[in-house]
Amino acid sequence: MRHKAVLRVSSKLLIPPIMLFALYVQFHGDFGPGGGFQAGVIFASAFILYALVFGVSRARRVVPAGVTRATLALGVLLYAGVGVAGLLLGGNYLNYSVLAPDPVQGQHLGIMLIEFGVGMTVASAMITIFFIFAGRDRDEGDG
């Protein structure tokens, strides 16, 4: 991929807006279409684009395997943890109304947190799966 100047430059131009759009979808999901799942996929697609153009090993240096694995688990933990926090504060599991003094505010907070958890897990799951699929090629070539 050393000579594909157009691809490299255009993907470099595209990746920041993709990530920004992912964050927009993530935090604007309350008001328009979108949410953690879509945002996670879009965020992951930015990394996948980078890996497609610049190679998996360089992309792996940007997001090491340990990081994606940690965020993979952290997202689910965050989601489940919000549920447990609701339990501890005296509500039902995954009842966000008790998270803040005002029930509506609590719902907002809870939804934002769990959507963030969803986004984290989905993004790292997609990145992990793609890197493993695309990276094996190279491993076999080397070994």
Add this chain to the structure above:
Amino acid sequence: MAVTGLAYIFLRNLFALVMLSGMFSLTAAVLYVVMDAVDVAFTEAAVGAGIATVLGLATLGLIGVAHEKPSRRSVLGPFLVVLITGAVLINATLDMPHYGDPNAPIHHHVAPRYIEESGREVGVPNIVTSVLASYRGYDTLGEVTVIFTAACGVLVLLGRSGRRRPGAGNRGGREGAAGDAGAAE
């Protein structure tokens, strides 16, 4: 979509098939937009047309096979099964209420409550988000767990043992992930 489906049957080039599946998803996404299900369309476009196509291409690169081998076995049995299943499904749609029928059961069960109360109870303008994240929180937690499990399965099967049995691990991983997703839905 029907044309894409028909082309699916006759094409043998796997690369074209992966691209066709992306096209199918994109058409489906447009269909969802037409039916006002923007959230679903968004997901379909991102996952079905985007990620699934890229993963399919990555798999193609991994297995290094460009053409499907024509099967020598008789196609009559599978064709009959498909025909019967299709007939049963079409028969079932005859009983379904018309699209947008206000008297359909789905509009009378919990949907009115969501539409009328979610603004006050949850305060999120997008009702889809409030239903997914708040009223149906358990389901969404389950979905996230499914994705987590799928990624874990891929990691376990393909992450480390790549050098030993590439073929066996690959097949198991695909089936495992698909099975997980199917079981949850």
